[in-house]
Amino acid sequence: MTDPLLRHATPTDTAAIIDLHHAALRSVMADAGPGPGDDDLNDIRQHYLEPGGEFLVLETNAQIIAMGALRRTGPTTAEVKRMRVHPDHQGSGHGRLLLNTLEERAVSRGIRS
Numbered sequence: 079m080t081d082p083l084l085r086h087a088t089p090t091d092t093a094a095i096i097d098l099h100h101a102a103l104r105s106v107m108a109d110a111g112p113g114p115g116d117d118d119l120n121d122i123r124q125h126y127l128e129p130g131g132e133f134l135v136l137e138t139n140a141q142i143i144a145m146g147a148l149r150r151t152g153p154t155t156a157e158v159k160r161m162r163v164h165p166d167h168q169g170s171g172h173g174r175l176l177l178n179t180l181e182e183r184a185v186s187r188g189i190r191s
Contacts (some may be wrong), residue, residue: 146176
């Protein structure tokens with residue numbers, strides 16, 4: 079396995095992001111299947127990037143294994159959304175890496191809460 083690469087999500091990642099989302103939810107028996115709850119994942123640019131947020135993925139061996147987003151809710155506020163780590167990669171610090179990076183980027187954008 080190669081070292082994970084942390085990067086911004088791209089439109090070509092949409093299917094892999096949705097697959098990861100459902101795999102993570104299935105692992106805790108919380109997956110309701112595809113539906114309107116996935117709308118933000120189908121248009122990451124509109125829901126996260128254009129309002130001034132972030133959507134990051136962690137990739138290894140050409141597979142997205144983790145994701146996390148920062149959604150701006152006001153001029154100095156935001157919320158962490160869509161934190162998912164594939165069940166096969168949990169417990170390796172990937173979620174912590176994503177959260178720390180999102181927090182650092184939030185502070186750099188003037189987000190205080």
